[in-house]
Amino acid sequence: MxxxxxxxxxxxxxxxxxxxxxxxxxxxxxxxxxxxxxxxxxxxxxxxxGADLVLSAPQPFTAPLSPALGRRVRARSEEVAFASLVQFPRGEGVRLAQVRALTGGFPYYGDWLVEPREAVAAFRRAGSEQRLALVDDALLLQFNARVGDSIKVGRLRFLIAGRVTKTPGQSGLNAALAPTVFIPRSWLAATGLQQRGSRLQYRQYFQLSAGTPVDRLLRPLQSRLDEAGIDADTVSDRQRQTGxxxxxxxxxxxxxxxxxxxxxxxxxxxxxxxxxxxxxxxxxxxxxxxxxxxxxxxxxxxxxxxxxxxxxxxxxxxxxxxxxxxxxxxxxxxxxxxxxxxxxxxxxxxxxxxxxxxxxxxxxxxxxxxxxxxxxxxxxxxEEEGRRAPxxxxxxxxxxxxxxxxxxxxxxxxEIKLALGFVGGLLLAFGALAGLAAALRYLVRRHLPTGGSFVLRQGLANLYRPNNQTITLTVAVGLGVLLLAVLFLLQGLLLGRVELAGGGRQPNLVLFDIQPGQRAGVQALLREQRLPVLQQVPVVTMRLQAINHRPASFYQQDSSRGVPRWAFRREYRVTYRNTLISSEKLAAGRPPTLEADGRPRISLEEGFFRRLKLQLGDTLTFNVQGLPLETIVSGTRTVDWTRVQTNFIVLFPAGVLEPAPQFYVLMSRVPDNAALGAVQRALVQRFPNVSAIDLALILRTVDDILDRIAVVIRFMAFFSMGTGLLVLASAVVVSRYQRARESVLLRTLGAARRQVLLITLVEYAVLGWLAALTGLLLAGVAGWALAYWVFEVPFRPDPLPLLALALTTTLLTVIIGLLNSRAVLTRPPLEVLRSEAV
Structure with a gap:
């Protein structure tokens, strides 16, 4: 049947x-x-x-692990990585890049795609005889350089032997953020970039015998690695993280x-x-x-x-x-x-x-x-049946x-909390869209004007008559608009976290890795270029060693103790001062001080304080370049991370860290790209270890990344919007029979086809505009919540793109409604009346 x-x-x-x-x-x-x-x-x-095992540390390895790994080691490579300005002398282009001073046969697995292919073998043979470099394709394209040109790293010039198009484990996004320059490890000292206090990352890559149980082999060495501040990365670790x-x-x-x-x-x-x-x-x-x-x-x-x-x-x-x-x-x-x-x-x-x-x-x-x-x-x-119980x-x-x-x-x-949040948010959006549509239907029914245009009154009456589609189309189209609008607002909020205003004296140039003996010289260089020194801050690197005299192993044995593992693995960059700056506000306790007992009272960023489940008065022990330093948490601060300033999670008082190895960060402002290029070239010539971050370039890179992410999410939002429009089309077609009867009655009473067409246009224009505005309203609420609770930035949406989205949605709704209703206008009234009689 x-x-x-x-x-x-x-x-x-x-x-x-x-x-x-x-x-x-x-x-x-x-x-x-x-x-x-x-x-x-x-x-x-x-x-x-690219290897079976990678060890990394912020200081040179004092005792290599090769003896502990035994005969399982088939090959080993060493690398020193750091950020530095590099220069293309032919075009005088300067750019911050990730320099990797490499020796050995790394990578052992995967395709290291370099053009020409023989450049890899030449680079590995170079040693101390030739100064060869392999440069990321993105960096060469930016400065219109090619293989055979030279690149200056520190005090030395290297011949560009190959163009790197792919490095194992590195995506195109990584290359855009931090383009890489590979140089032989044997030439690192001669570049002048390896100095006391420089921010260097030392790595060792191991290729082990086939079938070696790397994780089980490292287990007895873990305490030794933790004490030395060495991080171990294995294939299974990377597989889990990436997956x-x-x-x-x-x-x-x-x-x-x-x-x-x-x-x-x-x-x-x-x-x-x-x-x-x-x-x-x-x-x-x-x-x-x-x-x-x-x-x-x-x-x-x-x-x-x-x-x-x-x-x-x-x-x-x-x-x-x-x-x-x-x-x-x-x-x-x-x-x-x-x-x-x-x-x-x-x-x-x-x-x-x-x-x-x-x-x-x-x-x-x-x-x-x-x-x-x-x-x-x-x-x-x-005839309608009487009301019945639900x-x-x-x-x-x-x-x-x-x-x-x-x-x-x-x-x-x-996660049950995330699942409940998703379902709750979805039901809230559905309920809000359906509720506003029902409210509109009720208001139109109760307050429909008795005078005025016949076409307008009939079009509005269709919103509440039998077989109306007000709630259905508002929910379907409105939710699609909601997704697209939230995407646009989210992109704007992410970009708003980096404030690079054109006016005022906001910094747009950051100089870091300035050694104490270079500070006066760098300041003099900026004065020569007629650039201001807006901020200068000392930075000391350290690691967290213990909380309340309990070492990292105590918390890592039981995750229920509430301290995340990354708290002990990360490297902290801290500064020292007794006062707060404009981007900080005291949340609890008091600012950092040095008491008579000699133990410094430090201040922590409020979010970090909560994530580590600390209390005021707790004791934190830091490892400062190999020496333990016990501190007491005396206060917390809220930090405005959107401000272009040197903000820190941990703040020490003055009088404690001055003797520690440190570097300085200076912030300035350049008026244009010409001034930026001049100061970068001067830094490369006189202070090659000092790096300069162009914040305007960072903003453009972030914008490009968000655009790429937006393409993916828009691709998915298209399905929601497309489904909403398909629901619109199907609902109109399915209701075509009822619409044909209504059209016949109107035309029998003397209405012209043009009037019936305009009635349809009014109905779908109101529906499309209602759905779009409702979706935008919900998106505005979601955007404000994200700005206030998540990103903590002012909510200043750009209304023009949102208005364009609403107008486009309304136009599409009207077009689909008219196209699917055209058959109603072409059917003769007599045809419908005969079918009714039958």
Whole structure:
């Protein structure tokens, strides 16, 4: 019976169930991409590191671990990495780069892509005989340099022997942020950049025998590594870190795709509601012939389930094809190459998700079929049944939908709090959109003007008449606008964290790694260039050794003690002064002081203080260049990290760290790029170890990164917006029969086609504008919450792009509504009247 009954309605069934196609496609594409990425990370785990084991420390290794590793060591390489200004003498270009002074055969795994290919072998043979350098492609492109030119690092010039297009474990994004220059380790001392107090990172790369259990081998050495301040990075560590990071990305995108699927489900519920109204007469006839309400329900539920499965299958096929597009969009962020294959778990998940959501959301209107009376056959088609008590089964269906949403969110996030937050935010957005639409419908119905234009009154009346789509279209289109607007506001907030105003005396140039003996000379250089010294701050590096006299091992043995492991692994850069600066405010306690007992009272940034679950009066022991220093936490500060100043997590009092090895940071302001280039060239000539950060360049780089990220998220938001518009189109087409009757009545009463067309235009213009404004309103609330609670920056959105988004959405809504309603205008009134008589 379901098959026979669907013969006259298959077109409409396929149309409104096609609303879930885009949602399933997005879901399968993202989950399939995540599966392929996880597999590729597993397959190429060694290429992420380039070695089996990497040891890194901020100071030279006093005792190499090669004897402890024994005969398992097949090869070892050493590297010293640091940031420094490099210069291209031919074009006088200067840029801050990551210099890696390397010796040995690293990388041992993965493709080190260098043009020409023989440049790698020449670089490794160079030793102390030739000054060769391998330079990142991004750096060469920026200054229009090529292989054969020279590059100046410190006091030495190196011949550019090769163009590096890929380094194992380094993505294109890393190269854009910190382009790398490789030089032979044997020439490092001659560059003049390796000085006492310089910020250098020492690394050792090990290639071990095949099958070596690296993690088990390091376990007895861990305490020795911790005492020496050495970090160990293994293939399994990098594999877990990378997999976790990109797993979070794919889970986030999956939630966005699930929103698109839910929009499709809203369309399914609305379209099935209209479909059921069209089938009430047929159901009444079936009831007269002896069919039960349960049988009638199952007939139309079977139709919906089959069409939902077909829609899910089509979406899964489309999503499988989209997997080949996502690696192109994310190429700059991926540290590994991805081999795309069909992910059958993702396809199966898409099919099950599509079937479940289609059936559950279709059940809401389908339950009314059970209560259709056989007497309906004797009633007129426009008569409405009296009000009935709500069906108790609706509560069960709503409960199943809630469990489905919560279960899917938990499956993606693996955290019940995040899952509850996602479902709660989603229900809040749905409720706000539906509530505002219902409020509009109520206000128009109660306060519709009796005078004025006939077209305007009829168009507004369509918002509350039977078969209206006010709530459905407002929710579907408004949620798509919400996602796109939040994306735009989020990008603006991230850029707003770096304030580089054009006017005033805000710093836009940072000089660091200035040794104490160079401070006066650098200040004189700035005065020669007629540049101000806006701020100069001493910086001392140290590591956290113990909390309340308990070492790192005490907290690492039990994670429930609340102190994260990174607190002991990171290197802290601190300064010393007895007063707070303009970007700091005292939150609790008092500023840093040096008491008579000799133990310094320090001040911590408030967020760091909370994350370590500390209390005022707790004792922190720091390792300062190998010497322990015990301190007492006397206060906390709130720090405005958006201010272009030297802000610190830990602040010491004066009179303690002055004898420690340290460097200075100076901040200045340059009026233009010409002045910036002049001061950078002078620094390279006179103080080659001093590095200069161009904050304007950093802002442009951040902007470029956010643009790339925005492309990916816009790609996912497209599915939500596209699904909303598809729901709009399907709802209009499904309701075409009812609209045809209304159009005939109007034209029979004397309305012209132009008037009917304008009535339709008014209705969809109001719906599109309402959906867009509601989405923008919710996006504004979300943007303000992000600005206030997360980023702690002023909320100053740019209204013009948001207004353009609202106008575009309204225009698309009107166009789709008119295109799908054109058949109503072309049908002669007599044709509809005859079908009514029949």
């Amino acid at each position: 379901a098959w026979r009954d669907s013969r006259r309605s298959r077109g409409r069934l396929l149309l409104f169930l096609s609303a879930i196609v885009l949602g399933i496609a997005a879901l399968v594409a993202i989950n399939g991409f995540g599966d392929n990425l996880a597999r590729s990370i597993d397959e190429q785990a060694r290429e992420l590191v 976790r990071a990109f797993g979070d990305l794919t889970r986030f995108l999956s939630l966005v795709a699930f929103v698109a699927l839910l929009l499709g489900c809203v369309g399914v519920a609305s379209a099935v509601n209209l479909y059921v109204r069209d089938k009430i007469a047929a159901v009444a006839v079936l009831r007269c012939l002896g069919a039960s309400g349960r049988q009638a329900l199952l007939i139309y539920l079977l139709q919906t389930a089959v069409m939902g499965l077909l829609g899910a299958a089509l979406g899964a096929a489309l999503g499988t094809g989209l997997q080949w597009l996502l690696p192109r969009l994310l190429a700059d962020f991926l540290p590994v190459g991805i081999r795309i294959t069909v992910s059958w778990p993702a396809v199966l998940q898409g099919l099950l998700s599509g079937l479940l959501v289609a059936v559950l959301f279709a059940l809401l209107p389908l339950l009314a079929i059970r209560r259709v009376s056989p007497l309906r056959t004797l009633r007129g088609p426009v 069906d108790p089964l609706w509560l069960g269906v709503y409960g199943l939908i809630g469990l489905l949403l919560l279960g899917f969110a938990y499956w993606q996030t693996r």
